[in-house]
Amino acid sequence: xxxxxxxxxxxxxxxxxxxxxxxxxxxxxxxxxxxxxxxxxxxxxxxxxxxxxxxxxxxxxxxxxxxxxxxxxxxxxxxxxxxxxxxxxxxxxxxxxxxxxxxxxxxxxxxxxxxxxxxxxxxxxxxxxxxxxx
Amino acid sequence: xxxxxxxxxxxxxxxxxxxxxxxxxxxxxxxxxxxxxxxxxxxxxxxxxxxxxxxxxxxxxxxxxxxxxxxxxxxxxxxxxxxxxxxxxxxxxxxxxxxxxxxxxxxxxxxxxxxxxxxxxxxxxxxxxxxxxx
Numbered sequence: 001x002x003x004x005x006x007x008x009x010x011x012x013x014x015x016x017x018x019x020x021x022x023x024x025x026x027x028x029x030x031x032x033x034x035x036x037x038x039x040x041x042x043x044x045x046x047x048x049x050x051x052x053x054x055x056x057x058x059x060x061x062x063x064x065x066x067x068x069x070x071x072x073x074x075x076x077x078x079x080x081x082x083x084x085x086x087x088x089x090x091x092x093x094x095x096x097x098x099x100x101x102x103x104x105x106x107x108x109x110x111x112x113x114x115x116x117x118x119x120x121x122x123x124x125x126x127x128x129x130x131x132x133x134x
Numbered sequence: 135x136x137x138x139x140x141x142x143x144x145x146x147x148x149x150x151x152x153x154x155x156x157x158x159x160x161x162x163x164x165x166x167x168x169x170x171x172x173x174x175x176x177x178x179x180x181x182x183x184x185x186x187x188x189x190x191x192x193x194x195x196x197x198x199x200x201x202x203x204x205x206x207x208x209x210x211x212x213x214x215x216x217x218x219x220x221x222x223x224x225x226x227x228x229x230x231x232x233x234x235x236x237x238x239x240x241x242x243x244x245x246x247x248x249x250x251x252x253x254x255x256x257x258x259x260x261x262x263x264x265x266x267x268x
Contacts, residue, residue, distance in 0.1 A: 126259075
C-alpha cells in the first residue's frame with residue numbers, strides 16, 4: 001500500500017467514524033455516544049477538568065443535550081494515521097432545535113482502533129466564537 | 135529497544151521540548167517561541183479561528199505577553215510517540231507578573247520531529263476555569 005492510499009484510507013475511516021458520532025449525537029443517544037469512546041477515553045472540555053471514562057462521558061453529553069444542543073456537525077480538516085492511532089483536526093458546529101448555531105469551533109481528536117473499530121480516545125475542542133458572541 | 139524504553143525516551147524528549155518552550159515564553163521572546171513550531175504550525179485558540187504559520191503564531195504569543203502573561207508552566211500528563219510524530223496531553227498555568235494565575239487549563243499538542251528537533255505542529259488548549267472565574 002502506498003502512502004497515498006494509506007492516507008486516503010485513514011481519511012475515509014475517520015470520516016465514517018465522525019458520521020457515526022453525528023448520527024448518534026443527533027439521535028439524542030448519550031449512552032451510545034459514550035460507547036464510541038475507548039474505555040478510558042477522556043474529554044477535555046472548556047470550563048472543566050478532564051472528564052474520564054464511559055459513565056462521566058455519557059453524563060457530560062447528556063448535559064449538553066439537556067442544554068438544548070440537538071445536532072453536532074463535524075468536519076475533518078486533516079487526519080493522519082499511525083498504526084492503531086489516528087490524529088484528527090476538525091471543525092464543529094453545535095445547533096439547537098430550530099437550527100440556531102449554539103457554538104462553533106475546532107477540535108483535535110486522538111482515535112484508537114479497538115477491536116477493529118475506531119474509537120475516540122482523547123477529545124479536546126474550543127469555541128471559535130469571541131467572548132462577545134460574534 | 136523495548137516499548138518501555140521507547141516510551142521513556144519520548145517522555146523525556148517532550149519534557150525537554152516543553153522546558154525549552156517555557157524558558158522561551160518566560161523570557162518574553164515571542165519570535166523565539168514561534169520558532170519552536172513547524173513552518174506550517176497551527177494554534178487553535180479559544181475565541182479565534184486557526185492561527186497558521188510562524189508570523190501569525192509570533193503575533194499571537196506577543197499579544198498574550200502584552201496582555202500581561204509573564205510565565206507559562208506546562209506539565210505533561212501523557213506523551214506517546216509514533217515515529218516522527220508525538221502526541222502530548224498536558225496541563226498549563228499562565229501567570230502574571232506577581233505570580234497571579236491568569237489562566238489554567240489543559241492542552242493537546244501534536245509534535246513533529248524536524249531536523250532532529252521536536253517542534254510543535256498542532257497546539258490546542260482550553261481553560262479549566264469556569265465562566266464564573268473560579
